[in-house]
Amino acid sequence: MRYFFEDYSLDTERRELRRGFEVVPTTRQVFALLDYLIRNSDRVVSKDDLVDAIWDGRAVSDAAVTTRLNVARHAIGDSGQAQRLIRTLPRQGFRFVGVVQRAQDAPAGSPATALDGKNASPLVGPEWLPHREIRSEVDAPSGAPGSLPSVAVLPFANLSGDKEQDYFSDGITEDIITELSRFSELFVIARNSSFTYKGKAVDIRQIGRELGVRYLLEGSIRRDGAQVRITAQLIDALTGAHRWAERYDRELEDIFAVQEEVARTIVAVLADHVYVAELEHAKRKPTENLGAYDLYLRGMAETYKWTKEGNEAALRLFYRAIELDPEFPTPYGAAAMRLAVRKGFGWIVDRDQEIAEVRRLARCVMQLGKNDAIAFVHIGHALGYVAKDLDDGVAMIDRALALNPNLGAAWAHSGWPRLWLGDADLAIEHFARAMRLSPVDPGKFWPQEGTAHAHFFAGRYDEAFAWAATALRSRPDSHAALRIGAASGVLAGRCDEARRLAARLHEIDPALRPSTLTTVLGPYRNPDDVAKYADALRRAGLPG
Template identity: 40%
Template structure:
């Protein structure tokens, strides 16, 4: 991922095509951002007109006046916000040169975290983040095993009603980095941080864990567990139970027992689902197709494996909406979702994925929320339930609740890779309520969170069109078709059963932006 460029009061995310003033996106159009990015990267060095034109209009023959107009827009935006006029110098007959404040670069993951998640206050109940465990096996192929161990610990802790648990999608933003536990506590808004390591050698697994009070840096609990690998599920329960016990020694036995849950009988099936998970979460057709191969093998080994069915439903949902709206994918999504519900009454993640497919592809929002509510009853800290639920609510026209659920999901998982979906739901909600500036802001955040997903640009194009910013709306619409050439908004609305009033308003805006019906 490209680095974030920082200069003066600005941040420029070239991959997302957005210039930010502090944490807020500016209205600078995509071509202007491309020009500014090239100038800033070459700070102090002349950049020719030809190089600039190629950056913003690749392989196109255009008049120099187009470049002049875009450079003027850049200068105007920088000057209006900063109060300083001298950012870009004109070099007659040669080109332009950036002469503004010093340019620095930053890690895009951390920049995204800063933009999306200001420091958070502690919840009014015990709160914990489980960081990725270090793989000490000397075999990078065992990373998935260490990650799966952490996933199950988080899932176990999430089943405790009184405990606020940060989702793994946020804690895994820290993977592979040395961290300051106190800083993690501040960034994620939690009191406790669990960190540890996994060493798997032959048939033996050794796990060490330590629980730290992030407000003081004091170690609350530390333990080492040695088990045979076939006993890995008992090991995961031991760690979850010990952690909960350290946070609240007076925890009733009934609450402790809630951590334990049914496990898949086949270790091989479990391994296959762990290996498929990153491709499922990508939401990209080519990757989910790969994931389906592993998931189908897991289901063949264990036909009643709810989480395998839930992930398969998400894969077919992705293929349905993003690879041609084929009825076979919609039917497969619903079929796997029903299997996940039938076999996953104690699995919050399986119920969440199934609910989303039932709501989006099966067009049964009542059944979807029965599944979501069952998931939250099991795991009240399930960020993904709130995020995916907010999407179903947004397309259903339940604007206020969509925004509420999306905000709750982002609070539970501030750095979530599914954040783009939560911001999409916010954009839909604000758009439906006629709050187009707020819709535009949420859409920009969605684009920044996932610049590869076409639906993020759909919301942006609609909001910009309603604001009368037609040049920018058309640029966002062009990006939709670049990412999803067969996109037709009428078919898309039908595919997700968009609420009629919302479909009418969105359709009007997208038509103005230049997207085909």
């Protein structure tokens, strides 16, 4: 039997929970709990019912039941506070209140996967989203909160005849995404998920189903010296009908005006109303210096390579952009973020100098940033992680979220400081929101690693290991995923796997020791958390 609700499918035969194409890691007990609640969604289930069904009638404390219920909620994007899908009825029990559709047999060509989230292999074969096939056509797909119009911006095609100009068309696309995401009337898919379709000939309706959006914006850019032609068209992903199209032949210096006009037109087409204050708030021209803007776009193209060489190249380009326009705030934050990446991947060059530089860059962003959410989120993360100025870092990230609540990266960045402050459940909620805003993100390993850490510090070691394993499938040599995988594995009783991960961690970072773990960790407020982490790595076999 397969159950479909919101963006999720639960397959009882394969014992698999998915959100879209992504397998959601679950332990067997959490899967059984979801299965039982969904199968009995027509009634209130008592604690005794759960104990009999999930724990075979063994004596189980209320705290243990609550913990497992909260893990189950997190797995399906719910929380104990929201109780959108799993509701607790005081002195009565629990009930799954989401709209559930059932199907008996998978269509031919449906993906074959492992028995549980811990060992699930990547999806192969035809792209198939059964829950999208059987649900009714509604204006707001279930990925979008409430009834917000939902949109994804596909990478604009580079028609300049020079592949070296890809960075420019990619950068313009990313800026349009950022402009759109400023409007609270829209649910906007994050850049990294949209860019998984770059260069692919995929059916519009299929993309809409995969991303969970109603509308798609696609277009092209042709750059010829100081001239630029941009075409854009807005398509209804359910019907394939064109809602709006336009062509802009402009001077290159007008590029920001074109971006703003595209964003404002789409909001006017999709939203029932747009607050004047938001329209005014979205007006921004990041720099008058097109050379600085061009260097910034080139730097961002390097960051998405996720390599040491790309990181260093990006850092140099961002500093060059700052030299050309010292009033342009975005590259200050981007440069600070590259220093944070150095620390996260074990590429630190001079720790004290880099801490001082992050603080200097932060002062510049605070003076120049104004309404630049991207600058604030990057500097906020770097302040917290590199300089360990956690309170100031959180304030910067919160400011970014206030400026742009649709900025998926901001929610991922926000999850880590909540974790360092000791609020594991809130961290999981923020990581989950980031993953909902960018469901097929190539950088999804980062919020997955964060979710693994949060479960680890909450004492849910099986869940932590499952999330670490998922992150490692995306990036096998991730420092953070190897660390938390080894630590959670040994505490979950997976000693052989934990030792294997610890050995790989030692290969890529031979200088790391449990005693020096703080050099790669964020500023955890509770020293017991760091001690627990270090002891687990020691037990997993990390030398020293």
